[in-house]
Amino acid sequence: NAGVTQTPKFRILKIGQSMTLQCTQDMNHNYMYWYRQDPGMGLKLIYYSVGAGITDKGEVPNGYNVSRSTTEDFPLRLELAAPSQTSVYFCASSYSGLAVDNEQFFGPGTRLTVL
């Protein structure tokens, strides 16, 4: 199993551009998550999904959109990129929720810079 894969690894965007961060998992996990990590800060939850067709906002959803058309894929869309979105983005997945003792598995991250 490849686990959770993310593409691209690095990206530089200009202000106002758009892009999609890709996330795929091959573990047949139901739950998927997007986090961002700013320098010197902990990870913050952007969006999560408990299954195909179901998504919900996390702690910092503004400026982002997600979709979940398949179990495997959970892309994160940035519209009108802003310097405040410069961060490292992590995708994660789990079979079920934390309350039933499930571990979240993380991808290696995408480092995004908006200039």
Place this chain on the structure above:
Amino acid sequence: GDSVTQMEGPVTLSEEAFLTINCTYTATGYPSLFWYVQYPGEGLQLLLKATKADDKGSNKGFEATYRKETTSFHLEKGSVQVSDSAVYFCALSEDDYKLSFGAGTTVTVRA
């Protein structure tokens, strides 16, 4: 709201030294507590966890005990190796989805 405060780094140690990384938390209820580790170039991995007061999580020689009275979950290892060089994150969860993370502590172990 929930929050996690962990010891600032970076921490540099020699091989076989004792490692402690302090972690304290603020929560409204009875959270589950976690330590995650991130090795260079990789994603975060769960290192250990504890789900109720006085539980001790352990893995790979690392230990942490859930102390409700001091709202702490300090990570310890008795004898570190170069391969333990990584960033360590303390985290908590009070619901099914959201993990609240500390800022991370970078640990470098020198041979």
